[in-house]
Amino acid sequence: xxxxxxxxxxxxxxxxxxxxxxxxxxxxxxxxxxxxxxxxxxxxxxxxxxxxxxxxxxxxxxxxxxxxxxxxxxxxxxxxxxxxxxxxxxxxxxxxxxxxxxxxxxxxxxxxxxxxxxxxxxxxxxxxxxxxxxxxxxxxxxxxxxxxxxxxxxxxxxxxxxxxxxxxxxxxxxxxxxxxxxxxxxxxxxxxxxxxxxxxxxxxxxxxxxxxxxxxxxxxxxxxxxxxxxxxxxxxxxxxxxxxxxxxxxxxxxxxxxxxxxxxxxxxxxxxxxxxxxxxxxxxxxxxxxxxxxxxxxxxxxxxxxxxxxxxxxxxxxxxxxxxxxxxxxxxxxxxxxxxxxxxxxxxxxxxxxxxxxxxxxxxxxxxxxxxxxxxxxxxxxxxxxxxxxxxxxxxxxxxxxxxxxxxxxxxxxxxxxxxxxxxxxxxxxxxxxxxxxxxxxxxxxxxxxxxxxxx
Numbered sequence: 001x002x003x004x005x006x007x008x009x010x011x012x013x014x015x016x017x018x019x020x021x022x023x024x025x026x027x028x029x030x031x032x033x034x035x036x037x038x039x040x041x042x043x044x045x046x047x048x049x050x051x052x053x054x055x056x057x058x059x060x061x062x063x064x065x066x067x068x069x070x071x072x073x074x075x076x077x078x079x080x081x082x083x084x085x086x087x088x089x090x091x092x093x094x095x096x097x098x099x100x101x102x103x104x105x106x107x108x109x110x111x112x113x114x115x116x117x118x119x120x121x122x123x124x125x126x127x128x129x130x131x132x133x134x135x136x137x138x139x140x141x142x143x144x145x146x147x148x149x150x151x152x153x154x155x156x157x158x159x160x161x162x163x164x165x166x167x168x169x170x171x172x173x174x175x176x177x178x179x180x181x182x183x184x185x186x187x188x189x190x191x192x193x194x195x196x197x198x199x200x201x202x203x204x205x206x207x208x209x210x211x212x213x214x215x216x217x218x219x220x221x222x223x224x225x226x227x228x229x230x231x232x233x234x235x236x237x238x239x240x241x242x243x244x245x246x247x248x249x250x251x252x253x254x255x256x257x258x259x260x261x262x263x264x265x266x267x268x269x270x271x272x273x274x275x276x277x278x279x280x281x282x283x284x285x286x287x288x289x290x291x292x293x294x295x296x297x298x299x300x301x302x303x304x305x306x307x308x309x310x311x312x313x314x315x316x317x318x319x320x321x322x323x324x325x326x327x328x329x330x331x332x333x334x335x336x337x338x339x340x341x342x343x344x345x346x347x348x349x350x351x352x353x354x355x356x357x358x359x360x361x362x363x364x365x366x367x368x369x370x371x372x373x374x375x376x377x378x379x380x381x382x383x384x385x386x387x388x389x390x391x392x393x394x395x396x397x398x399x400x401x402x403x404x405x406x407x408x409x410x411x412x413x414x415x416x417x418x419x420x421x422x423x424x425x426x427x428x429x430x431x432x433x434x435x436x437x438x439x440x441x442x443x444x445x446x447x448x449x450x451x452x453x454x455x456x
Contacts, residue, residue, distance in 0.1 A: 020128030025066055026121030027076040028114050029083045030054070036062060037118040039126065042069040049115055059086060063093045071095070075125035077102050078133060098125070098132030105130070134336065136321035143259055147318040148361070150252040154284045157245030160238045164191070167235035173225035178214040183242065183283070185209060190223070195236055199227050250287050256314070257288040265296040272301060286310050298322050300411040304418045305404060306378050307369030316408060319362035324413040330406040337363040339401040363401065366408075370400035379426035380404075386430070 023042070028035040037049045052062045066074065073096040076083055083099065090097050105121055124130050136144070161183055168175050168182070173194075179187050189207045198204065205219035212219075272295050290310040294317060295301050302313040327333040334340045338358035344350070374384040380400060387396035410416050435451070442449035 017127045019126055021073050021126050023070050023072045024122055024125040025069070025071040025074045026118045026123070026125055027074060027086065028118040028121060029076055029079040029086065030114065031080070031082050033114070034059075034062065034086065035114040035118040036066070037122040038066070038069040038071055039122070042071070049118060051114075054082070054085075056085070056089075059089050062086075063090055063095070066090075066095065067093070073098070073125070075100055075121050075130050075132075077105060077121065098130065099135060100130050101133055134326050136319075137323070139259075139263070140318065140321040143256065144318040146252055146256045146259065147315060150249060150256070151315070151361070153245055153249050153252065157242060157249065157284075160241035160245065163238035164235060164242065167231050167238060168225075170231045171225040171227060171235075174222040178208075178219055178222045179212070181283070186212060191235070191239060195232070195239065199225070249284065253287040257290075257293065260290075260293040260297060263297055266299045267296050268299070270295075270299065273304070284311070286314065290314050298412060299415055300417065302408060302411065304420070305369075305407055306376055306380050306420070307373040307404065308365075309369075312365040312369055315365045316362045319360065319365075320412075322412060324409055327409070330409040330413075333409045334402050334405045337366065337401075337405050339363055339366060339398055339405050363405075366401040366404045367397050369404055370397045373400055373404075377423045379421035379423060382423045382426045382430075 023039065025039075026037045032054055034052050034054065035049060036052060040048055042048075050062075050065065052058045074090055075098050076086060078099050078101060087097055087099065100121070105117075105124060121130070135141070165176060165182055168191075175182055175187060175190065181187060182191070186207060186209045190204050193204055193207060201220045201223040204223040205216045208214075208216060208219050214222075272292060290313070291301065291303050294303075294310075294313055298317065302308050302316065303310055308316075324333070327336060331340075337360055370384065373380045374388065374396065375381065380403060383403065384396050384400045387399050391399075407418060411418060439449045
């Protein structure tokens with residue numbers, strides 16, 4: 001019997017779907033080559049897909065070809081950082097560009113090739129089945145670029161500090177044993193004296209700050225080392241690198257302050273309240289008055305929230321901007337940040353509510369702030385400790401970060417001010433809720449619950 005030949009299923013969407021974007025294009029982003037698909041009938045038959053190199057002249061040629069084909073909207077996947085030049089060039093040329101998460105388009109039917117991927121993206125975009133990722137306006141993108149570069153410098157600048165500690169340990173100079181921070185005032189004074197040739201333990205110990213926890217006698221014992229030339233050379237190079245990174249961080253701060261200072265002051269007649277007292281000698285703090293500049297930019301003081309410092313407030317604003325219109329409500333905003341439980345329900349049963357991991361820097365800043373809040377005697381601190389006692393630290397951090405996200409959204413959306421609540425106020429309200437719950441339960445079971453006077 002002759003084998004029955006089955007026709008291949010066409011790799012297309014159902015015909016009853018309504019086309020939304022008639023002049024849509026899809027681009028499959030690559031590191032060396034981009035594949036671009038346009039609608040059928042917009043160019044010669046067989047030329048619906050073209051490949052362009054990633055050089056700037058080729059990207060301009062791509063934009064010219066899309067204009068010739070009558071394309072007005074383009075969808076592309078967010079692959080690494082390779083999409084950024086394409087996005088910026090097409091946006092300047094007047095195209096409506098949407099950036100799509102790869103999770104929305106990775107399940108393309110059929111064989112997976114660049115030729116088919118760009119056609120699949122174009123087809124999905126034509127029927128309006130792609131949801132664009134959030135991208136702030138151009139000003140926030142500039143601020144975000146500087147802030148991310150600053151974060152990179154801070155992260156890389158911590159390596160020379162580790163090398164300094166290693167060189168000191170190799171010389172058996174126990175500076176870590178008597179100081180909490182090597183790069184503090186006392187630590188750098190001692191290191192500079194060592195590099196200048198002064199290695200007498202008593203003289204080095206005399207450089208300690210009067211507020212140091214350990215006494216001078218213990219410093220004298222810690223400063224007795226083995227002064228080998230190769231270890232001193234490594235120490236000197238590490239100090240030079242650390243100072244170099246500090247200089248570059250300061251340059252980033254200058255550019256950020258300049259950019260923020262060019263924006264209009266929308267705070268109006270509002271006055272900036274006195275802030276919380278800063279802890280002295282904080283590492284990597286901003287070299288400008290970020291609190292005032294952010295207040296003038298947003299009209300609210302995010303640093304009034306417990307746990308949010310100037311640097312973390314700057315990180316949050318640089319990632320989400322000042323316009324909250326992309327999110328309908330605070331719940332959508334928290335879901336976008338992935339600081340709330342995930343939804344995984346099937347067959348009427350709730351499965352694991354574990355959320356996906358997020359590399360969002362704003363969410364990371366909120367989690368760090370939540371972890372800091374856990375040690376404070378505030379309402380948010382009491383909430384964190386109650387969650388940590390019952391559900392663990394990881395759940396407590398996420399739950400507290402969710403509360404912080406709601407507060408940030410409310411302040412930026414409606415211009416409300418944050419009012420600090422005390423730990424006693426939170427515990428009293430929590431107790432009142434528990435009492436009301438117990439009374440309802442007792443009434444449902446046919447009992448009457450009454451409060452007794454507390455013993456003196």
